Amino acid sequence: xxxxxxxxxxxxxxxxxxxxxxxxxxxxxxxxxxxxxxxxxxxxxxxxxxxxxxxxxxxxxxxxxxxxxxxxxxxxxxxxxxxxxxxxxxxxxxxxxxxxxxxxxxxxxxxxxxxxxxxxxxxxxxxxxxxxxxxxxxxxxxxxxxxxxxxxxxxxxxxxxxxxxxxxxxxxxxxxxxxxxxxxxxxxxxxxxxxxxxxxxxxxxxxxxxxxxxxxxxxxxxxxxxxxxxxxxxxxxxxxxxxxxxxxxxxxxxxxxxxxxxxxxxxxxxxxxxxxxxxxxxxxxxxxxxxxxxxxxxxxxxxxxxxxxxxxxxxxxxxxxxxxxxxxxxxxxxxxxxxxxxxxxxxxxxxxxxxxxxxxxxxxxxxxxxxxxxxxxxxxxxxxxxxxxxxxxx
Amino acid sequence: xxxxxxxxxxxxxxxxxxxxxxxxxxxxxxxxxxxxxxxxxxxxxxxxxxxxxxxxxxxxxxxxxxxxxxxxxxxxxxxxxxxxxxxxxxxxxxxxxxxxxxxxxxxxxxxxxxxxxxxxxxxxxxxxxxxxxxxxxxxxxxxxxxxxxxxxxxxxxxxxxxxxxxxxxxxxxxxxxxxxxxxxxxxxxxxxxxxxxxxxxxxxxxxxxxxxxxxxxxxxxxxxxxxxxxxxxxxxxxxxxxxxxxxxxxxxxxxxxxxxxxxxxxxxxxxxxxxxxxxxxxxxxxxxxxxxxxxxxxxxxxxxxxxxxxxxxxxxxxxxxxxxxxxxxxxxxxxxxxxxxxxxxxxxxxxxxxxxxxxxxxxxxxxxxxxxxxxxxxxxxxxxxxxxxxxxxxxxxxxxxxxxxx
Numbered sequence: 001x002x003x004x005x006x007x008x009x010x011x012x013x014x015x016x017x018x019x020x021x022x023x024x025x026x027x028x029x030x031x032x033x034x035x036x037x038x039x040x041x042x043x044x045x046x047x048x049x050x051x052x053x054x055x056x057x058x059x060x061x062x063x064x065x066x067x068x069x070x071x072x073x074x075x076x077x078x079x080x081x082x083x084x085x086x087x088x089x090x091x092x093x094x095x096x097x098x099x100x101x102x103x104x105x106x107x108x109x110x111x112x113x114x115x116x117x118x119x120x121x122x123x124x125x126x127x128x129x130x131x132x133x134x135x136x137x138x139x140x141x142x143x144x145x146x147x148x149x150x151x152x153x154x155x156x157x158x159x160x161x162x163x164x165x166x167x168x169x170x171x172x173x174x175x176x177x178x179x180x181x182x183x184x185x186x187x188x189x190x191x192x193x194x195x196x197x198x199x200x201x202x203x204x205x206x207x208x209x210x211x212x213x214x215x216x217x218x219x220x221x222x223x224x225x226x227x228x229x230x231x232x233x234x235x236x237x238x239x240x241x242x243x244x245x246x247x248x249x250x251x252x253x254x255x256x257x258x259x260x261x262x263x264x265x266x267x268x269x270x271x272x273x274x275x276x277x278x279x280x281x282x283x284x285x286x287x288x289x290x291x292x293x294x295x296x297x298x299x300x301x302x303x304x305x306x307x308x309x310x311x312x313x314x315x316x317x318x319x320x321x322x323x324x325x326x327x328x329x330x331x332x333x334x335x336x337x338x339x340x341x342x343x344x345x346x347x348x349x350x351x352x353x354x355x356x357x358x359x360x361x362x363x364x365x366x367x368x369x370x371x372x373x374x375x376x377x378x379x380x381x382x383x384x385x386x387x388x389x390x391x392x393x394x
Numbered sequence: 395x396x397x398x399x400x401x402x403x404x405x406x407x408x409x410x411x412x413x414x415x416x417x418x419x420x421x422x423x424x425x426x427x428x429x430x431x432x433x434x435x436x437x438x439x440x441x442x443x444x445x446x447x448x449x450x451x452x453x454x455x456x457x458x459x460x461x462x463x464x465x466x467x468x469x470x471x472x473x474x475x476x477x478x479x480x481x482x483x484x485x486x487x488x489x490x491x492x493x494x495x496x497x498x499x500x501x502x503x504x505x506x507x508x509x510x511x512x513x514x515x516x517x518x519x520x521x522x523x524x525x526x527x528x529x530x531x532x533x534x535x536x537x538x539x540x541x542x543x544x545x546x547x548x549x550x551x552x553x554x555x556x557x558x559x560x561x562x563x564x565x566x567x568x569x570x571x572x573x574x575x576x577x578x579x580x581x582x583x584x585x586x587x588x589x590x591x592x593x594x595x596x597x598x599x600x601x602x603x604x605x606x607x608x609x610x611x612x613x614x615x616x617x618x619x620x621x622x623x624x625x626x627x628x629x630x631x632x633x634x635x636x637x638x639x640x641x642x643x644x645x646x647x648x649x650x651x652x653x654x655x656x657x658x659x660x661x662x663x664x665x666x667x668x669x670x671x672x673x674x675x676x677x678x679x680x681x682x683x684x685x686x687x688x689x690x691x692x693x694x695x696x697x698x699x700x701x702x703x704x705x706x707x708x709x710x711x712x713x714x715x716x717x718x719x720x721x722x723x724x725x726x727x728x729x730x731x732x733x734x735x736x737x738x739x740x741x742x743x744x745x746x747x748x749x750x751x752x753x754x755x756x757x758x759x760x761x762x763x764x765x766x767x768x769x770x771x772x773x774x775x776x777x778x779x780x781x782x783x784x785x786x787x788x789x790x791x792x793x794x795x796x797x798x799x800x
Binding site for chain 1: 406407409410456458663706
């Protein structure tokens, strides 16, 4: 099969690149090994969590940081593009791209982020605010007493949903009859507080509608508290983006183990997907590599040797002592700096390939944990790399 | 590296994709049933419990896993072991022998269809662990095999006379298309012939999936051997194998190399094609041209799990894009919950019904004129929840090619 551009990786970065390019009328394929890490994320969009103001904090990021290659205007526009897309397709995000805010976590602490799904709009609980928590009988991976430990005036009500997993409860919420009985139960609880928090189970597919119905019928404000994976808000984010891409004509290759590729005259010609039966060969004029960092499998560290797993590109790696004479769980561990170094038009430096563009957390110096910029960086570098790839094939 | 359970990092992405976990609190999900439990199984500790049979083998976990673990394969092996250590239930015995049931059912179709529709018999079904509340598929006397004239099912030496450059397809129809939906099978053959492809319908038995799914590896192997012997002859004479039933196809491509101990498994796997993938490739290479009549319809396409698992862009959708005025909505997030023989068992009723509801609700979201699905079992299940017409995608192609008129 032949495409204009093939995107490798179906995470935030790859999907945003593919959506942008498909909207330009190009024939796009996304190739992925499996579902991305964003599907187990909280669904919130971190842009830069090191100060009150997102874009201003970026000024202080090290000069090698990929954000500087996109520029503040590019960052703002691409995340606005994401926000508009989600709103158009019914999964609106709340918040100001330029500002940070907080959400309540399941251990009662705050977490800084920028854009949040509508279901978390009211999760910016202040220090001595009094709110109510609804939990579920026997639920795994959510312990409301952690929150009560910090917010001691919180009341907790427990609903018996007849199942004990977040996925199971969320699937039931999508059912109108179940939702009605849940709402009736809430009314019977005579909750005094205006704000009600609950684990993130407000439906897998119908969350905006469920939230609206809850608030209309009870007169309360509800907010979701993200849970351990499986993460329902993460599933919503991933499925919505993939659905948007599919709707714009993007072709998907899944469960794809890229075993080989062919290059000629500094250009990658095609990639080979190995699978039982015959392999698939996928041709394109340009490729975008958005396979993520170590957890996502884009990078691999084996006995001190750093590898990029698809094209064996040169990888920037911090020196040995820096790497191992450290507390591994310390924020800002140097291993976070490793990745692919790019030039100004998002091509891998010294790779020798002219039609290969790089995006997302595989980029060197991104340090997404230290700077709390994961999804924001993925979106903005995804769109930026897509623009450069489009320019290249023109 | 592929397939090793040690690659599992417990991210729970598989769990997010498991339809059974979503609706059945008794099932711990693919992470625990697969790689987690495997560690104990390797140590010889018995962890296999009854809940292992809750898995439908939809393979969505394999498809979702970013680390190359195939939880469904680990679970299938545990299921086979569970069944081998316990007395087989009647439904398990029945469905691992579905091939014979389908053949007999067709031969005595009048009697079978009459009996299976009687309320007393249906109560009896429930007693032996089968569902009595959903219709049993109707068997057809004039099977696809019976319909094809003897001259097409020629012995291999007559086939050799063919011109070498001719496109030749040996059709693997499987049980459902043969015994229950032979009309669709005939449409497939006439479409292939319309595009100048020579079609043969070789002698064949069940692909073996129902036997595998009901824990009978020996029988699955026997079926696989029989089919691969016959089809290998065709492949060696330059024929390609085509399938339309996505579960049969998945078995031929993914399971034959593993369950057969001969090289023939690989040979079958390499030369087997999804019908629409094949047509699409012929078109890309310029051998055939699509010339469709407009079809003013809104279609919801329920993607069967085993088509999704192929990991290629849905080939029928790519073909349908060229039919003027046709609007296709893809629905691949939900498993219909039926999973072949799984859905006929009384013990799975709750899971199957809950998933059927979810799937049909999203199929009807766009108020379609028709619903389509490649898989006969999916169609059966969906028809239990909706009045919308549900057909095989081949019928859409048949209409768009103007073949239904003449």
